[in-house]
Amino acid sequence: MGDLYLMYKNITRKKLRLCLTLFATVIAFMIYGTLMAFQTALNAGVDLSANNRLITVNKINFTQPLPVSYAGWIKSLNGVTHSVPMTWFGGYYQKMQNFIPMFAVKPDSLLTVYTEITIPQQQKKAWLQNRQALMVGAKTAARFGWKLGDRVPVSSNIYSKKSGGHTWDFDIVAIYKSSNPQFDTSSVYFHYKYFNKSRSFGRDTIGFIALKTRDPKLNEPLIKTIDHHFANSFYETKTMPEKAFNKAFIEQLGNIALIITFALLAAFFIILVIVGNSMALAIRERTAEIAVMKTLGFTSGRIFRMILGESLMLAFVGGAAGIGAATGLVKIAAVLVPTLPPLILQPEILLSAGGYMLLLGFMTGIIPAISAFRLNIVTALSR
Amino acid sequence: MDTDNRQITANTTLYNLKNVSKHFTRGREVIPIFDNLDMSIKRGEFLAIMGPSGSGKTTLLNMLGGIDQPTSGEIWFEDQRIDQFSENALARWRAANIGFIFQFYNLMPMLSAARNVELPLLLTSLSKKRRKQSVEAALELVDLKDRAEHKPREMSGGQQQRVAIARAIVSDPKLLLCDEPTGDIDRKTSNEILTMLQYLNKDYGKTIVMVTHDFEAAKYAARIIHLDKGRFIEQGDS
Numbered sequence: 001m002g003d004l005y006l007m008y009k010n011i012t013r014k015k016l017r018l019c020l021t022l023f024a025t026v027i028a029f030m031i032y033g034t035l036m037a038f039q040t041a042l043n044a045g046v047d048l049s050a051n052n053r054l055i056t057v058n059k060i061n062f063t064q065p066l067p068v069s070y071a072g073w074i075k076s077l078n079g080v081t082h083s084v085p086m087t088w089f090g091g092y093y094q095k096m097q098n099f100i101p102m103f104a105v106k107p108d109s110l111l112t113v114y115t116e117i118t119i120p121q122q123q124k125k126a127w128l129q130n131r132q133a134l135m136v137g138a139k140t141a142a143r144f145g146w147k148l149g150d151r152v153p154v155s156s157n158i159y160s161k162k163s164g165g166h167t168w169d170f171d172i173v174a175i176y177k178s179s180n181p182q183f184d185t186s187s188v189y190f191h192y193k194y195f196n197k198s199r200s201f202g203r204d205t206i207g208f209i210a211l212k213t214r215d216p217k218l219n220e221p222l223i224k225t226i227d228h229h230f231a232n233s234f235y236e237t238k239t240m241p242e243k244a245f246n247k248a249f250i251e252q253l254g255n256i257a258l259i260i261t262f263a264l265l266a267a268f269f270i271i272l273v274i275v276g277n278s279m280a281l282a283i284r285e286r287t288a289e290i291a292v293m294k295t296l297g298f299t300s301g302r303i304f305r306m307i308l309g310e311s312l313m314l315a316f317v318g319g320a321a322g323i324g325a326a327t328g329l330v331k332i333a334a335v336l337v338p339t340l341p342p343l344i345l346q347p348e349i350l351l352s353a354g355g356y357m358l359l360l361g362f363m364t365g366i367i368p369a370i371s372a373f374r375l376n377i378v379t380a381l382s383r
Numbered sequence: 384m385d386t387d388n389r390q391i392t393a394n395t396t397l398y399n400l401k402n403v404s405k406h407f408t409r410g411r412e413v414i415p416i417f418d419n420l421d422m423s424i425k426r427g428e429f430l431a432i433m434g435p436s437g438s439g440k441t442t443l444l445n446m447l448g449g450i451d452q453p454t455s456g457e458i459w460f461e462d463q464r465i466d467q468f469s470e471n472a473l474a475r476w477r478a479a480n481i482g483f484i485f486q487f488y489n490l491m492p493m494l495s496a497a498r499n500v501e502l503p504l505l506l507t508s509l510s511k512k513r514r515k516q517s518v519e520a521a522l523e524l525v526d527l528k529d530r531a532e533h534k535p536r537e538m539s540g541g542q543q544q545r546v547a548i549a550r551a552i553v554s555d556p557k558l559l560l561c562d563e564p565t566g567d568i569d570r571k572t573s574n575e576i577l578t579m580l581q582y583l584n585k586d587y588g589k590t591i592v593m594v595t596h597d598f599e600a601a602k603y604a605a606r607i608i609h610l611d612k613g614r615f616i617e618q619g620d621s
């Protein structure tokens with residue numbers, strides 16, 4: 001028997017109370033883990049953005065088109081190593097709900113700008129050659145059960161075909177992966193030429209241009225050069241680092257970060273009250289026992305450490321279980337809702353969760369520990 | 384009063400109280416308990432302290448045990464003035480020298496008898512094995528070996544008090560301080576407990592100071608002092 005055993009015995013002496021307290025802690029940390037995984041996933045696009053990638057969009061709004069000729073001019077600029085024109089297709093498979101993040105692109109340029117995309121050589125060849133080729137992210141392929149060689153119809157909620165209808169047919173020739181687990185493999189790409197020739201409107205326009213600079217130091221001057229060049233034209237441009245672009249894209253979803261922070265603060269506060277109250281109650285019931293321990297010769301400091309240790313134990317056991325539950329929940333969510341970005345409990349999340357467990361244990365234990373430290377034997381025993 | 388005090392040589396005196404006064408203050412009111420009390424307790428003595436309720440018996444015992452401090456005066460234990468010890472020094476001193484026995488046993492409800500007895504040994508540097516041996520020996524002494532794994536609530540009052548005695552003696556202290564150890568126990572069981580204390584006093588040489596209301600219980604002691612209105616009335620040796 002040691003102090004740890006005593007702490008354990010004290011924590012577990014009231015089973016129902018222990019269960020309720022642990023339950024509350026588990027729930028709180030489960031919410032924390034899940035929301036943080038969600039937030040990190042949302043920010044992943046921002047965090048992963050290459051610092052030498054720029055995006056040029058229409059100055060009015062990034063949903064407004066640009067002339068395809070802009071791409072050629074930008075490509076010719078000194079300091080721009082690669083560039084790719086991209087157009088948002090508004091794709092869906094069979095039903096509107098089966099939304100697909102899908103872009104019409106210049107096939108070879110795409111691979112030089114987005115080097116994160118990895119495909120086998122054989123598939124790369126097919127992707128470049130077949131006019132109706134579709135390059136599908138592994139995640140989307142899994143979602144619809146698409147395989148190499150399938151011919152699939154994809155509809156657009158924006159564009160229609162000259163020949164009538166909203167549906168284009170594609171050959172799945174490539175399924176790409178990424179070595180970075182946070183790089184979302186849900187995007188789908190197809191040939192701009194195929195798209196441009198067959199659509200009923202918007203010919204020779206593109207959505208935006210992604211470009212790579214030789215050196216991040218060239219970003220600033222290039223942004224100035226591009227936007228200055230197209231100023232006062234019919235299609236004025238706004239060029240920005242990929243990071244800013246991705247951020248703007250996420251912010252369209254509303255201020256999610258704020259909502260998440262608020263939910264987490266509320267959860268933490270509630271848990272603090274619940275666990276704090278139960279700790280205070282438990283220690284008050286043990287006043288006489290603490291006095292007896294002091295009488296036997298346990299120093300006040302040792303008792304202080306034991307009680308603080310008890311609340312830390314509670315916080316860490318409940319917190320670890322909660323984070324474990326969050327890991328499971330995130331996996332289930334990925335199966336049930338395939339459109340979700342990749343949710344991963346990164347080491348940083350685990351670390352911060354550990355920090356909050358420490359904080360929780362400390363904040364709920366410190367007051368009972370101090371009162372136990374100060375407890376006067378004579379008054380406590382004569383009650 | 385304590386006339387034989389001066390005849391006792393230093394090495395046979397365990398406690399020496401000199402001019403001890405104790406007041407409690409409740410708001411502005413000062414409640415005197417003792418005034419200029421002198422007393423000494425010899426090594427190996429079995430002393431009973433009697434007196435009416437509120438006479439200060441518990442307060443005196445608490446001061447002897449270093450869990451309460453005199454308002455003025457000196458409390459000597461062997462050659463140390465314990466009333467001048469710091470709180471932590473007192474805790475260590477208690478752990479090394481004193482076993483406490485309370486009226487309501489004050490065992491830890493979530494621990495088995497054996498673990499309750501082991502508790503004071505956490506304050507020593509004894510190995511796990513040695514601790515186990517000591518616990519077994521102590522439980523053997525109070526004849527509760529077969530109850531080692533029982534929780535306090537699974538035992539009678541008398542058995543719980545025996546566990547408490549085992550806890551008090553497990554680290555082999557010089558002195559046992561008992562505050563009405565049989566106050567909550569029937570006559571027959573009381574006699575068993577008191578016989579056990581007497582045995583610890585006679586055969587193991589433990590010094591025992593016992594507070595009691597009960598004349599029958601006090602008879603087990605070798606010396607009885609009465610405490611009334613802040614004064615001692617000695618009854619002489621029996």
Ligand SMILES: Nc1ncnc2c1ncn2[C@@H]1O[C@H](COP(=O)(O)OP(=O)(O)OP(=O)(O)O)[C@@H](O)[C@H]1O
Binds near residue numbers: 408416438440442
């Ligand atoms: N912390 C305290 N504050 C104020 N007064 C106290 C305090 N502790 C004890 N007293 C008072 O001191 C007096 C002596 O108390 P004590 O507990 O020592 O008496 P006792 O002889 O042990 O009585 P009993 O036989 O009832 O246990 C009582 O009048 C009590 O009210």
Ligand SMILES: [Mg+2]
Binds near residue numbers: 440562
């Ligand atoms: Mg009393």
